[in-house]
Amino acid sequence: PAVFYSSAGRVLSPELVEEAQTLFATLLDRSREFLHAPPAPVPSVGEYLRTEIARQLEQWRGDADAKRLTLAVLNTCFKLECCVSGTHSMDLVALGPFGEYTMLPGLDCTFPGGYGGLPDCLLRSLPEGSVMFHKPVWAGSYREGGHEGRPFPVQVECEDGERFLADHVVVTVPPIGFLKEHHETFLHPPLPPRKADAVRRLGFGTNNKIFLEFEQPFWPADCQLIEAVWEDESPLAEAETDLQAGWFRKLVVFVVLQPPERRHVLCGFLAGKESEYMETLSDAEVLTVLTDVIRRLTGDPPLAPPKKVLRSQWHSAPYTRGSYSYVAVGSSGDDIDALAQPLPEDAADPRPLQVLFAGEATHRTFYSTTHGALLSGWREADRLLGLYDPSESHQHKPRL
Structure with a gap:
């Protein structure tokens, strides 16, 4: 169950919203059909969607107000898809390769206690002390380095000066x-x-998350999703470029966290340059702005503000500089495969697989996802296992 609040302080008709969302989903599905087709008609997914919306606009029935609201809902769909793709604009996402991304069947899985539960589980199978934390790596070099009476082809140099041979x-x-x-x-x-x-x-x-905790919920008891629709926006019009004045307009969806017995928490999603700008603000500034936004959306000026805000800041984090990848205009799945290719590239090199690459951006069909990251790690582990045939004896055990 979802509630769609508009910038005019009213709840929009579920029928109108569903019609617009169905249209957007249909066009988005069509945009995936150019993968093995002749050259895509336009470079980006965003341009294709806008072209199709403009073409169908002439056939829409209803009064001018209904058309205006439908376009506003479609614009919300664009913003939500930016969160899904991890991009500032769908104009940056390549149309031709868009259909290569694969949806994993089944429901989303939430780890008890957060993502930390996954590495904690993996660490239990490793010897104590085999994982080092707070050990930033400054550089890695693949060159011969002698140690323990034999050469090692790889050297890892940490910021504190310590070096590891592998x-x-x-x-x-x-x-x-x-x-x-x-x-x-x-x-x-x-x-x-x-x-x-x-x-x-x-x-x-x-793509950042912003959590807002309320003393009491302002949403209906059965509500699981809240979406914001700005009535003065359209995907066919120029987008707002003043980040300071309108960054909050990109925050269009809130998930009602479950179960709500003890706390009433909304989780909002914010993507793109607006998300990066949000990271430069203080918690108090974010709380003040979003309080004003929620009061405007609900048409309830005295609505009590959230009592707490918590947010991610992926762009500011020095070892991430963002959230996840997408296939941009000018790139393709071949670039993902190139990124995943181990070094050295020469298969005839006597010391193969010196440097391997894993992570969501190295998985051709599951990029941008946790399962893509996990599968890429398994892929590289299998690559190394294939290098060392367990049926043969080796003078040393490889350091991984």
Whole structure:
């Protein structure tokens, strides 16, 4: 169950909202049909969607107010899809490869206690002390280094000066966000041109969560989703560019966290440049702005403000610089495969698989997802297992 509040302080008709959402979903499905077709008619998903909406607008029935509200709901759909794709605008997402992304069947899984439950579970199977925290890596180099009477092809240098020698290194920093800024200095020698070009071409955006806790809920008891519709906006009109004046307009969806017995919490999603701007504000500033927004949407000026705000700040984090990847205009799934290719690239090199790459941006069909990140790690582990045949004896056990 969902409630759609508009900027005029009213609840929109479920029928009108459903009609607009159905149209958007239909057009979005069609935008995935250009994967194996002739060249896409336009470069981006956003341009395709707007073209189709404008074409169908002439056939719409109803009065001018209904058409205006329908366009406003469609604009909300655009913003929500930006959160899904992790981009500032759907105009940045390539149309041709868009259909390559695959939806994993089944429901979303929420880890008890948050994402920390996943690594905590994995760590229980590892020897104590085998994982180091708060140990930033300054650079990695794949070159011969002698130690313990034999050479090691890889050396990892940490910011505190400590160095580690290894047979193989798996790089799992966000391959796009971090490497876009540091790929020329983080690895020595630098990434080969094909891989560096893939880093530059692929897209990487920010999608933050903002949690608001209320003393009492203002939403209906059965409500699970709240969406905001700004009646003066349309996907066919120029978007707001003044981040300071309108960053909050990109925050269009709130999920009602369950169960609500003890706390009444909304989780909002905010993507793009607006999300990055939000990170520059203080908690108090965010709370003040969103209090005004919610009062306007509900048409309830004296509505009690949230008592607490909690938010992610993925763009500001130095080792992420954003949230997750997308296939940008000018790139393709081939760039994802290039990014996932181990180093050295020469298959005839006597010391193969010195540097391997994992992370959501290295999975061609599940990029931007947790399961894509997990599967990419399994892929690289299998790659190493295939290198060391357990039926043969080896003089040393590889350091991973």
